[in-house]
Amino acid sequence: MKRFLAFLTKMDRRWLFLFLTIVILIPIIKPSNMEMKSISSPVKKAYDFIDTLPENSFVLLSLDFDPGTRPELYPQALALCKHLMKKNLRVALTTFNAGAPGIMTEFKDSILQTFPEKKYGKDIVMFPYRAVFLATVTQLATDVYAQYPDDADGAPLNKMPIMKGIKNYKDMALAIEISGTTLFTSWIYYVGDKYHLPVLGGTTAITQLSYSPYVQTGQLKGLLGGMRGAAEYEAMLHDNYQLETGDATKSLNVLNWPHMLVFLIAVLSNIAIFFGKFMPHKED
Amino acid sequence: MPHSLLVLGAWVTGFLTLGIFSFLYKDNPLFKITENLYVGVGMGYYVSLYFFQVWTPLVWEPLKEGNYIVIIPSIMGLLLLSQLVPKLSWLSRYTLTFTIGYSCGLAIPMTINTDLLTQILGTAKPFANIANVGGMDIFNMIFILVAVLCVLTYFFFSVESKGAVKKVSNVGIYVLMAYFGAAFGNTVMARFSLLYGRFDTLTKYSHAEYLYSTPIILTLFVIFFIVKHFMDKKKAAIAAEAEANGEI
Amino acid sequence: MKFIKTYIPLFIVVTVGIITLGTYFIPHRTAQTYLDGMNSWLSIIYSYAILVGFVSLFMSHGKKIAKQAEGWGYSIFMFLGFFLVFIPACFSQGKQSIDGVMTSYGWAYQFLFQPLSATMFSVLAFYIISTVYRSFRVKSAQAFVLFICALILVLGNVPAGQAVWETLLGWTGLHIADLTDWLMSVVSVSAKRGIMIGLAVGSVVTCLKMIFTIERSYLGRDS
Numbered sequence: 001m002k003r004f005l006a007f008l009t010k011m012d013r014r015w016l017f018l019f020l021t022i023v024i025l026i027p028i029i030k031p032s033n034m035e036m037k038s039i040s041s042p043v044k045k046a047y048d049f050i051d052t053l054p055e056n057s058f059v060l061l062s063l064d065f066d067p068g069t070r071p072e073l074y075p076q077a078l079a080l081c082k083h084l085m086k087k088n089l090r091v092a093l094t095t096f097n098a099g100a101p102g103i104m105t106e107f108k109d110s111i112l113q114t115f116p117e118k119k120y121g122k123d124i125v126m127f128p129y130r131a132v133f134l135a136t137v138t139q140l141a142t143d144v145y146a147q148y149p150d151d152a153d154g155a156p157l158n159k160m161p162i163m164k165g166i167k168n169y170k171d172m173a174l175a176i177e178i179s180g181t182t183l184f185t186s187w188i189y190y191v192g193d194k195y196h197l198p199v200l201g202g203t204t205a206i207t208q209l210s211y212s213p214y215v216q217t218g219q220l221k222g223l224l225g226g227m228r229g230a231a232e233y234e235a236m237l238h239d240n241y242q243l244e245t246g247d248a249t250k251s252l253n254v255l256n257w258p259h260m261l262v263f264l265i266a267v268l269s270n271i272a273i274f275f276g277k278f279m280p281h282k283e284d
Numbered sequence: 285m286p287h288s289l290l291v292l293g294a295w296v297t298g299f300l301t302l303g304i305f306s307f308l309y310k311d312n313p314l315f316k317i318t319e320n321l322y323v324g325v326g327m328g329y330y331v332s333l334y335f336f337q338v339w340t341p342l343v344w345e346p347l348k349e350g351n352y353i354v355i356i357p358s359i360m361g362l363l364l365l366s367q368l369v370p371k372l373s374w375l376s377r378y379t380l381t382f383t384i385g386y387s388c389g390l391a392i393p394m395t396i397n398t399d400l401l402t403q404i405l406g407t408a409k410p411f412a413n414i415a416n417v418g419g420m421d422i423f424n425m426i427f428i429l430v431a432v433l434c435v436l437t438y439f440f441f442s443v444e445s446k447g448a449v450k451k452v453s454n455v456g457i458y459v460l461m462a463y464f465g466a467a468f469g470n471t472v473m474a475r476f477s478l479l480y481g482r483f484d485t486l487t488k489y490s491h492a493e494y495l496y497s498t499p500i501i502l503t504l505f506v507i508f509f510i511v512k513h514f515m516d517k518k519k520a521a522i523a524a525e526a527e528a529n530g531e532i
Numbered sequence: 533m534k535f536i537k538t539y540i541p542l543f544i545v546v547t548v549g550i551i552t553l554g555t556y557f558i559p560h561r562t563a564q565t566y567l568d569g570m571n572s573w574l575s576i577i578y579s580y581a582i583l584v585g586f587v588s589l590f591m592s593h594g595k596k597i598a599k600q601a602e603g604w605g606y607s608i609f610m611f612l613g614f615f616l617v618f619i620p621a622c623f624s625q626g627k628q629s630i631d632g633v634m635t636s637y638g639w640a641y642q643f644l645f646q647p648l649s650a651t652m653f654s655v656l657a658f659y660i661i662s663t664v665y666r667s668f669r670v671k672s673a674q675a676f677v678l679f680i681c682a683l684i685l686v687l688g689n690v691p692a693g694q695a696v697w698e699t700l701l702g703w704t705g706l707h708i709a710d711l712t713d714w715l716m717s718v719v720s721v722s723a724k725r726g727i728m729i730g731l732a733v734g735s736v737v738t739c740l741k742m743i744f745t746i747e748r749s750y751l752g753r754d755s
Contacts, residue, residue, distance in 0.1 A: 013662045017308045020661050024476070024483050034691035038709030041717055067646035068653040071481030072474060098333045099649070102628050102641060131338045131579075134390075135571035138564070189394045193402070205474035205689075209467050212716055213725045216428075217406030219398070225716075226470065227477045228689050251480055256692035258476045258657075263686055263693070265665050266679070273669055285634045293643035300644070304651045308658055313606075320606045322648040323589070324613025329645045331586055332618055332637070336626025338579040342572060357573035361580025368587060377541040377751055379577060384750060385545040386570055388739035389552025395739075399732035403725050424714075428722045435726025456726070458677055463723030465678035466715050469685020472660055479657035482650060 016265070023257040032253045035245075036231050042215045043232045046200045046222020047083070050174070055088045057173035058166050062187070063107060064179035066099025069204055075230035075248035076202035077107060077178045079237060085115045085123070086241050089173075090162050094127040094148075096136070096183060101129045104152070121160045126152040133186060141169050141195045169197045174221075180204035184211065188219050202229060227252050287493075294494040298501045301482055306505060314508065407432050431459045542745045549743030616640060681715060688712030 039047075053059075061081060065073040084091050095104050108126050112118060120126075127148045130136045139147045144166060150156055157163050165171055175197050177187040184203055188211075192199035198221050203211060205226025214220040224233060230248030237243040303318030346354045360382060366375035410417075410425045417425075437449060438456030445453055490498035552570070555563035593607040620636035628638035670676045687693030688708045697708040741747035 011665070013665065014309060016661050016665055017658045020479075020658060024480060025487075028480075028483060028487050034695070036691055037694055038707070038713075040709070040713050067650045068478070070650070071484075072477045098330065098337070099645075102638065105629065129337060131334070132342075132571055132575040135568055135575065138567060138571065142564070185398075189398050193394070193398050205470040205477070206467070208470055209463065209716060209720045209724060212721045213403055213406065213728060216717065216721050217402050217409075219402060226473050226689075228473060251477065252690060254480050255473065255476050256690045258479075259472065259686050259690045259693055260696070262472055262661065262664050263683060263696075265661065266668050266683060266686075269665055269668065270670050270679075285639070289639060293639060296643050297647040300647045301651045304648070304655060308655070316603070316606045317609050318648070320609040321613040321644075322652060324610040324615075325617050325640075325644045325648055326613075327586060327589055328614040328617030328621070329641065330582055331614075332621035332626055334579045334582050336621065338575055340626075342576050342579070354576060357576040358580070360573075361577045361583075364577070364581055364584050365587065367584060368591070373752065374537045377537070378544060380750055381541040381545040382548055383574065383577060384742055385548030386552050386574060388545075388742050389549040389555075392553055392736055392739050393556040395732050395736055399728050400736075403729055403732075407725065424718045427718055428725070431719070431722030432726045432729070435723055436729060439726065439730040457674055459719065459723045459726075461674045461678040462681045462715065462719045465681025466685050466720050468678070468682040469689065472664075472682075472686055473689045475654070475657035475660045478650065478654040482647075482654045485647070 019261060020258060023261050024254065027254040027257055031250060032256065034253055034256065035249070036228070036235050036252065039232045039236060040225075040229070042212070042220075042223040042225070043229050043236075044222075045215065046080075046224060047233060047236050049198070049200060049221040050080070050083050050087065050089075053087060053089060053173050056090060058090045058092065058162075058171060059084055060092050060094060060172055060175040062094045062096065062175065062177045062179070063100050063104050064095055064097040064177065064181065064183050065103070066097055067103075068099075069180040070103060071251065072204050072226050072230075073178050073180060073202060074103065074107070075227065075246060075251065076224045076233070078110065078246060079230050079233040079248065080176055080178075080202065080224070081107075081111050082114065082243055083233070083237055083241075085111065085118055086237070086243070088123075091124045092127055092162070093124065095129050096131070096133040097179070097181070098129075098131070101152075104129075121151075121155070122162055125157070125160060125162045127157075128152040133183060134190060137187075137190050144168060169195045172197055175199045177201040178203075180207055188214055192219055205229075227255065291494055291497075294489040295497045295501070298486065298489055298497040301486060302498075302501055302505055306509075309509065312509070312512070314505065431456075435459055538751065541751060542748070546743060546745060549739075553743070613644070616644060681719075684708065684711055684715060 061077070061084070063073075063077055081091060093104055093108060095101060104126060108120070108124060111124060112120060115123075118124060128151065130147065136147050144163075145158055148157055151160070169191070175187065175191055177184055177199060178201060179187075180203055184201060184207070187199050187201070191197050199219070200221040200223065201211075202224035203226075205228065208223065208225030208229070211220060211223055215223050224230060227248055231245075231252040234243075234245045234249050238245050300318050300321065303314045304322075306312055307315040343354050343358055360379040363375045363379045366372040407429055410421075411429075414422060414425065434452050434456035436456070438453040438460070443449055486498045488494075490496060548570075551566070555567055589610070593610050595601075596604045596607045617637070617640045620640050624630065624635035624637040626637070627635055628641055629635060634642070668679060668682075670679050687697050688711065694708055701708075738747065742750070
């Protein structure tokens with residue numbers, strides 16, 4: 001017993017790395033299919049807000065993440081955009097993150113593939129990358145075309161059916177920000193609070209708790225946090241629109257095992273320390 | 285994209301990913317190579333991005349059109365380079381003070397509005413509706429109010445922490461501990477999500493269409509570590525023998 | 533000399549700071565034009581700022597190679613990595629795809645930058661496990677609260693964790709989803725709000741001190 005406790009308390013951490021590698025690989029090779037049984041309130045708020053938007057409303061969807069945070073945020077963006085497509089809303093994609101333009105193109109192609117009845121230029125459009133966040137969002141409050149005369153491929157925006165009747169924030173219904181950086185706060189500061197355009201968003205699980213006060217005050221109309229937020233949103237889309245669950249649900253099932261490993265290690269190491277105190281010590 | 289480039293990309297990705305992961309076993313030359321590559325690639329990417337996406341449209345294009353006002357911020361930007369020469373580093377103060385003055389002037393009203401006034405309002409406003417809500421909602425309202433005050437008391441260092449102030453601060457500490465615990469739980473999920481992303485990519489690249497890049501590269505890494513282990517062992521034995529002979 | 537080195541920079545920070553602060557309260561087009569202009573200037577300055585890092589990096593690694601200091605061979609890979617991305621970017625004018633076809637720069641972004649960047653972040657997952665094992669020890673009541681809240685979130689964030697909770701503690705009638713929601717929407721909000729208000733007051737005070745030149749540490753040693 002003493003040897004076991006000593007092993008537990010003094011194990012080389014590389015064994016833990018190996019256990020973690022194994023517990024992540026197993027569910028990737030042999031996936032399970034457990035569904036999230038609960039929906040958290042900030043995710044429900046986001047879903048309900050989008051669900052109440054009138055058809056043909058214009059939504060700005062900003063994908064401000066790079067490859068480092070893509071596994072968490074891309075499924076969120078996909079789930080939110082699928083909901084927007086199902087509600088027949090107009091979606092303009094934009095980005096202020098240097099690492100995102102490639103991701104944005106892939107995202108647009110994925111949406112058009114999932115919804116073949118939707119057309120580029122009529123239901124969805126891609127604004128070009130802008131490095132200057134503050135100048136851009138400030139100018140969108142007066143004139144969208146001053147900042148975005150053309151789309152990401154150089155086609156004139158004012159000739160596209162999607163931009164009919166859109167001049168500035170007053171003609172938009174919602175801004176959705178997907179980001180794991182402080183850019184998220186800037187959207188709340190400089191768009192939500194200053195120009196009163198409703199803002200909701202998705203962020204990484206690490207930063208999710210930092211924005212929960214904004215959800216409580218209503219400055220954010222809803223918030224998706226990490227993989228779990230995306231999986232919950234997919235579950236709601238599955239229940240209400242019969243859309244198949246996607247990567248987030250699959251990924252969350254993979255994360256079952258590592259989370260159980262963390263739980264086990266935390267409990268076992270504390271038990272070992274606790275019982276170790278009561279073990280007789282040999283005097284040298 | 286031609287399939288050959290995709291396969292090449294898969295092999296490069298596999299090497300770079302496993303090279304960085306190899307640090308988890310121990311520090312080794314392959315990790316050092318990928319680490320230095322990362323520094324260079326990152327710098328190359330950001331320099332390219334700022335050059336083509338910011339400098340070219342904001343400086344070069346306006347200059348070609350005769351808009352010479354952009355010379356002023358360009359000079360200010362170039363003054364930052366004076367920091368590399370200690371005797372001339374004072375020149376960068378002009379740019380720094382401009383940046384600091386502007387950022388501070390912008391931040392003050394926004395911070396007061398968004399992070400101070402609205403948050404205080406958010407704590408007090410729910411009480412206006414107290415007659416129309418149920419038991420748990422009332423409990424939550426009171427909890428938030430009391431907890432916010434306790435946390436603020438903990439951070440209030442102008443008053444000595446003793447007596448009633450200390451008791452209230454202690455409650456604030458427990459609330460903070462609960463927050464940090466919840467944040468840690470979320471961090472666990474976030475980090476594992478990223479790790480899953482990498483493993484998913486490596487698994488994808490272990491199939492025949494990518495010429496089994498992941499298992500082959502992994503095998504080569506293992507062989508490298510085994511060979512290195514024996515070489516290091518041999519070196520250590522020779523060094524020990526030389527030392528022993530030196531002593532004799 | 534002090535006039536040029538100290539007083540002019542301080543004059544700049546006071547003037548720019550007060551004017552920018554004032555534009556928030558002036559609902560006139562001029563204020564908006566000023567802000568748009570200054571935002572563009574700031575972006576141009578940032579595009580030059582990266583040069584400082586670039587030159588500094590090249591100089592330090594270049595010196596290492598020139599002196600053949602320990603590990604100088606690895607510095608060659610730094611330069612290799614830089615040119616593997618920058619040269620394709622120059623050839624494709626900074627575009628990752630042209631007419632739907634991926635350029636060499638796009639290839640470098642997808643197969644060099646993306647894997648390196650994503651893997652560096654994901655390595656932290658292993659250190660999380662190591663942290664939980666070594667440092668997550670309950671030694672006081674406060675550490676116990678932290679421990680319990682972390683475990684609740686760890687279980688509540690995944691379906692298997694929810695199933696484990698229902699099996700072990702389902703008889704209490706308390707669902708982990710409700711507990712997680714309460715922790716995130718009430719307890720965390722309170723703590724974060726307290727931190728936010730404190731930080732807001734602190735940052736406003738610091739910004740005002742900087743604008744009115746009470747705080748001058750950013751000027752350096754002879755300020």
